Amino acid sequence: MVAVLLDPHSTESQNQSRDVQEAAGALGVRVVVLNAGTASEIDTAFATLVQQRVGALLVSGSPTFGSLHKQLVALAARHALPTMYATREYSGAGGLISYGASILDSYRQAAIYVGRILKGDRPSDLPVLRPTKFELVINLKIAKTLSLDIPDKLLALADEVIE
Numbered sequence: 001m002v003a004v005l006l007d008p009h010s011t012e013s014q015n016q017s018r019d020v021q022e023a024a025g026a027l028g029v030r031v032v033v034l035n036a037g038t039a040s041e042i043d044t045a046f047a048t049l050v051q052q053r054v055g056a057l058l059v060s061g062s063p064t065f066g067s068l069h070k071q072l073v074a075l076a077a078r079h080a081l082p083t084m085y086a087t088r089e090y091s092g093a094g095g096l097i098s099y100g101a102s103i104l105d106s107y108r109q110a111a112i113y114v115g116r117i118l119k120g121d122r123p124s125d126l127p128v129l130r131p132t133k134f135e136l137v138i139n140l141k142i143a144k145t146l147s148l149d150i151p152d153k154l155l156a157l158a159d160e161v162i163e
Contacts, residue, residue, distance in 0.1 A: 001030045001055055002031055003031065004020045005057060005072075006033060006035050007060060007062035032054060065086075070093055076096070080146055086100040088100075092137070096142045109129055138161050
């Protein structure tokens with residue numbers, strides 16, 4: 001059984017829940033969906049994960065979670081729970097694995113748009129962009145702590161491996 005932690009205040013929460021449950025159903029995996037939007041709700045969610053003996057956790061990319069990333073990483077470590085996150089800051093802070101849009105690339109794209117606007121382009125004429133660069137970061141120190149073997153093929157795909 002795996003769990004997904006969602007921020008109920010996020011506009012994407014319902015879509016993420018549906019997508020995760022569809023993917024898990026296709027793989028024959030049971031999913032527990034937990035909602036948390038505050039530090040205390042995150043503590044409660046982890047107590048539920050431990051009680052239900054969840055084997056792994058996926059933390060959604062909510063901005064709320066980004067501001068609480070140290071708490072999330074610490075709780076995952078305390079409970080020896082393999083956890084995947086949406087941005088590299090988690091893996092750098094001691095999280096197991098992260099996969100998501102490159103924040104630096106998003107900033108680069110934003111700077112290009114600022115430059116275009118300052119040169120006279122109308123913001124309403126600029127196309128809406130979606131992320132095109134994604135990053136996979138694996139923290140091998142944490143994998144070893146959790147006694148997990150990361151397949152060589154996955155390590156080869158990683159943009160960064162923390163040893």
